[in-house]
Structures are given as structure tokens and as C-alpha cells.
Amino acid sequence: MSELALKAEKLDAADELAGVRAQFVLGDDVVYLDGNSLGALPVGVPGRVEDVVRRQWGELRIRSWDESGWWTAPERIGDRIAPLVGAAAGQIVVGDSTSVNVFKAVVAAVRMAGPGRDEIVVDATTFPTDGYIAESAARMTGCTVRPVTPAEVPGVLGDRTAAVLLNHVDYRTGRLHDLPALTAAVHAAGAVAVWDLCHSAGALPVGLDEHGVDLAVGCTYKYLNGGPGSPAYLYVRSDLQSRFDSPLPGWNSHAEPFGMRPAYEPAPGALRGRVGTPDILSMLALEAALDVWDADGVSVGAVRAKSLALTDFFLECVASYVPSGRVESVTPVAHEERGSQVALRCADAGDVMKRLIERGVVGDFRHPDVLRFGFTPLYVGFADVERAARVLGDLVR
Ligand SMILES: Cc1ncc(COP(=O)(O)O)c(C=O)c1O
Ligand SMILES: Nc1c(O)cccc1C(=O)C[C@H](N)C(=O)O
Numbered sequence: 001m002s003e004l005a006l007k008a009e010k011l012d013a014a015d016e017l018a019g020v021r022a023q024f025v026l027g028d029d030v031v032y033l034d035g036n037s038l039g040a041l042p043v044g045v046p047g048r049v050e051d052v053v054r055r056q057w058g059e060l061r062i063r064s065w066d067e068s069g070w071w072t073a074p075e076r077i078g079d080r081i082a083p084l085v086g087a088a089a090g091q092i093v094v095g096d097s098t099s100v101n102v103f104k105a106v107v108a109a110v111r112m113a114g115p116g117r118d119e120i121v122v123d124a125t126t127f128p129t130d131g132y133i134a135e136s137a138a139r140m141t142g143c144t145v146r147p148v149t150p151a152e153v154p155g156v157l158g159d160r161t162a163a164v165l166l167n168h169v170d171y172r173t174g175r176l177h178d179l180p181a182l183t184a185a186v187h188a189a190g191a192v193a194v195w196d197l198c199h200s201a202g203a204l205p206v207g208l209d210e211h212g213v214d215l216a217v218g219c220t221y222k223y224l225n226g227g228p229g230s231p232a233y234l235y236v237r238s239d240l241q242s243r244f245d246s247p248l249p250g251w252n253s254h255a256e257p258f259g260m261r262p263a264y265e266p267a268p269g270a271l272r273g274r275v276g277t278p279d280i281l282s283m284l285a286l287e288a289a290l291d292v293w294d295a296d297g298v299s300v301g302a303v304r305a306k307s308l309a310l311t312d313f314f315l316e317c318v319a320s321y322v323p324s325g326r327v328e329s330v331t332p333v334a335h336e337e338r339g340s341q342v343a344l345r346c347a348d349a350g351d352v353m354k355r356l357i358e359r360g361v362v363g364d365f366r367h368p369d370v371l372r373f374g375f376t377p378l379y380v381g382f383a384d385v386e387r388a389a390r391v392l393g394d395l396v397r
Contacts, residue, residue: 004317004386011313011382016297017306021379023292024225031384033363036171036199036341036374039225039289048288052281073283074231074252074274080290081224081233084300085197085216086207091235093273094220094283098198098232099129100248101217102165104273105234106137107247109163109192109215112240117162117191118143123150127171130196134165140247150177157189164191168206169199169339172366174331176204176339180211187212198222203340203376204304208235215240223340223376226286234273241269250275292378306377307340314342314373314385321393330370344371346396355395361388 001009012018025041026032032040056068065071078092085092096104106120122134124147131147138145141162148156150166157164164186169176179195186193195216200206202223208216216235220226236244246266251257252274255265266272292298315329327344346352346369353365363373373388 004320004390005383008313008382008386011309015306015381017302017377018381020292020295020298021381023295024379026379029360031361031380031388033361033373033375033380033384033388035225035376035379036203036222036372037364038228039202039222039376040379041227042225042289042292044291045227045285045288049281049285052284070278070280070284073280073287074278075271077283077287077290078233078270080287080293081201081220084206084224084293085201085218085235086205087209087235088238091208091238091241091270092233093270094233094286095231095274095278096234097229098196098217098219099133100275101232101234101273102130102133102194102196103137104246104248104275105194105215105217106134106163106165107141108236108244109194110137110141110143111245112214112243113162113190113192117160119146119158119160119162120144121146121148121153121156121161121164121191123153123166123177124148125150125170125172126165126167127196127198130165130167137247150182153182154185157185157191159190161186161189161191163194165194165196167196167199169203169341171199172330172343172370172372174199174339174341174343174372176200176332176337178336179206179213183211183213199339199341202300202303203307205300209237213237220286220289222374224286225289225292225376225378227282227289230282230286230289231279234270236270236273238269241272244272246272246275248275252276252278298378303377307375308335308338310375310377310380310382310385311338311340311342313382314375314389317386317389318342318344318392321389323393323397326396327371327392340376341372341374344373345369346371352392352395356388356391359391359395361391363388 197218
């Protein structure tokens with residue numbers, strides 16, 4: 001056994017989260033390093049979905065909106081996500097896609113910022129959908145978009161800045177941005193901070209309340225393992241909720257939805273982030289998936305510690321197994337700047353990833369030249385990490 005394989009064995013033996021893997025449907029034949037695109041299936045989900053379909057829908061039918069808690073699911077499940085992103089209850093609703101929630105948040109942020117502020121600053125390195133949506137939101141609100149890198153944000157803020165849309169972790173490089181400092185800078189300029197948490201929620205501490213974030217959105221199908229297309233969420237800080245003027249004021253966000261009144265009156269609290277009828281099957285699959293966080297010893301702190309140990313170990317194994325110069329990590333080495341993934345620049349990345357997947361190591365390829373490996377501490381172990389780097393080394397040698 002190689003030195004690194006022995007080290008992996010020791011690290012796995014000392015891993016307090018090792019037992020959590022049994023809560024996921026995963027065989028030993030595959031090393032799954034793509035949980036930052038689609039999280040694995042928790043074992044409790046199929047049974048719950050079966051119950052929702054057969055009993056709640058099949059037998060109770062319309063009664064389930066009340067009796068099975070369907071109507072209140074968006075805010076109930078929002079309260080389950082809240083502790084994972086450092087938010088007190090009553091500030092998160094689940095529903096719609098991340099893209100739709102970016103739209104709600106950016107337009108509401110501009111409306112909150114008030115007159116005279118007509119610029120939306122957007123992370124130029126963002127996942128494309130956020131940029132597309134911000135551009136449209138700007139056209140609708142009479143703003144212009146100013147794309148800059150997160151590092152440049154403090155330098156461009158001013159009296160005209162209405163809103164700033166940022167990613168907590170960059171989807172391509174895995175860089176973790178300084179949420180406390182950037183939020184403080186946005187506030188110092190009198191603007192509204194909107195954060196996209198897709199690549200951080202469930203992988204590292206976010207501290208929404210602690211750092212005074214205004215609005216935030218995120219998906220639930222990555223590190224929260226909610227399943228393909230599971231609904232996203234929207235956070236509106238409690239003291240801003242009365243000023244949250246949704247651009248999609250559907251009847252689910254009305255103060256009295258079943259009053260069926262022609263005049264719109266927003267519901268109090270986070271509920272005003274709701275739009276229309278929630279996608280109950282996906283939403284309740286997500287609710288079941290969140291049960292894994294209730295197991296003994298599972299906490300965001302423990303997950304973060306293991307995530308950093310996994311990515312450190314992966315970088316160590318890559319340095320040892322992959323011929324030098326063949327790949328270059330674009331993920332920061334400093335822990336405070338690293339999310340839960342490692343991105344390796346590699347000349348023929350598309351082809352290399354195809355061959356890695358054939359050999360049972362599943363990551364993904366991101367244009368133009370990035371091999372992306374996501375580490376979900378709930379189910380990835382150190383032996384997986386050693387194997388992934390070893391297979392990569394074999395393939396590119
Ligand atoms: C940072 C980020 N924002 C937004 C999205 C898109 O979200 P959705 O497809 O749920 O709208 C993704 C991934 O798909 C993402 O990584
Ligand atoms: N949402 C996805 C989908 O519906 C299909 C394939 C991939 C995705 C993703 O989430 C991609 C992901 N946001 C990324 O960071 O690349």
C-alpha cells in the first residue's frame with residue numbers, strides 16, 4: 001500500500017462523519033465528486049416520496065394542503081435550511097428556481113435602495129444565469145449593470161449603487177469570497193447586498209444573520225442533496241421584510257390568499273417571497289433529504305472541517321500522483337479563500353474528464369479547460385480522494 005493510501009486509511013478511521021455516508025445511496029464502485037452539481041440521493045427520500053404520492057396525494061388528495069402541511073411547506077422547509085446558513089427562523093422561503101429567486105431579490109433590492117441609485121454591480125465571474133437575470137432586472141428598473149470581479153467591488157461602490165449581486169463561492173474556481181467584508185462595504189455605500197449561496201450552503205458556514213446580509217438565494221440540489229430540480233430558497237432579513245416589494249407578487253404571497261381579492265396586499269414576513277403553487281413533490285423530497293443533518297455529530301462546523309481536510313488531501317495527492325506541469329490548481333490554497341471543490345486547469349480537460357468517469361471517478365468539466373471536483377463531506381471519504389487523484393495521475397501520465 002502506498003504512503004498516501006495508508007494516510008487515507010488513517011484519516012478515514014479518525015473521521016467523525018464517516019458513518020453519515022450510509023445515509024446515502026452510493027456504491028463503492030464509484031467515487032462521486034460531483035455533489036456540487038447534483039448531490040447524492042439520501043436513503044430516506046424514496047420512502048417519503050412514496051408516502052407523499054400514494055397516501056398524501058392518492059388518498060387524502062385535496063385535504064393534504066392542510067392535513068399534510070403542503071400549504072406551509074415553503075416556510076417550514078425554509079426554517080430547516082435556516083440554521084445551515086446561519087439564519088434565525090422566519091426569514092427563508094423555499095420555492096422556484098435559483099434563477100427566479102435571483103430575479104425577485106435583485107428587483108426587490110433596487111426597489112429597497114430607493115431613488116437616485118441606478119447601478120447594479122454584478123460579479124463578472126458569476127454563474128451565467130445570475131448575470132443574465134441581473135441584466136434583465138436592470139432594464140426593467142431603469143438601472144445599468146456594472147460587471148466587476150469581487151475584488152474590485154469595494155472600489156466601484158458609490159452613491160449610485162443600488163444593489164450588489166455576488167457569489168459566495170465561485171462555481172468554476174471554487175474561490176470563497178469574503179462575505180462579511182464585502183457585505184460591510186456594500187452597506188457603507190448605502191446599497192443592498194444580494195448573495196448567491198449555491199456553492200456554499202451545506203458545505204461551509206455562511207453566517208447570514210451574523211454578517212447582516214440583506215437578501216440571499218441558493219439552490220438545494222447540490223450540498224443539500226434535495227434532488228434534481230429541487231426548489232431553491234430566498235432569504236430576506238427580518239428587518240427588511242416589510243420593505244420587500246416582490247416583482248412577482250403571486251397569490252401565495254398575499255396576506256389572505258383565499259380571500260381571492262382583486263387588490264394585492266403582501267403577507268407579513270418572509271412569506272412575501274412566495275409566488276404561486278409550490279412544487280410539492282420536489283419540495284417534500286427536499287424536506288426528507290434535510291433529515292441527514294439531524295444525525296448525531298452532523299453540523300456545518302464539522303462539515304467545513306472535513307471539507308478542508310478533504311481538499312487539502314486531494315491537493316497533496318494530486319501533487320504526488322500527477323506529473324508536474326500537467327494540471328494547475330485554480331482553487332486558492334488559503335483555507336479562508338477555498339470553498340468545497342478543487343478545480344484543476346488541464347489542457348484536454350473535456351477528454352480527461354470523460355475518461356475519469358469511465359474509470360469510476362465522477363467530477364465534471366467546465367469550459368474551457370477546467371476539471372472540477374466537488375467534495376461533499378457527508379459522503380466523500382479520504383480513500384475516495386486518494387483513488388481519484390491516483391486515477392487522474394494514471395490517465396494524464
Ligand atoms: C451559482 C449558481 N447560481 C445559479 C445556478 C442556477 O440555478 P437554477 O438552475 O436553479 O436557476 C447555479 C447552478 O445551476 C449556480 O451554480
Ligand atoms: N442545475 C443543473 C442542471 O439542471 C443540470 C446540470 C448541472 C446543473 C448545475 O447545477 C450546474 C452547476 N450550477 C454548476 O456549478 O456548474
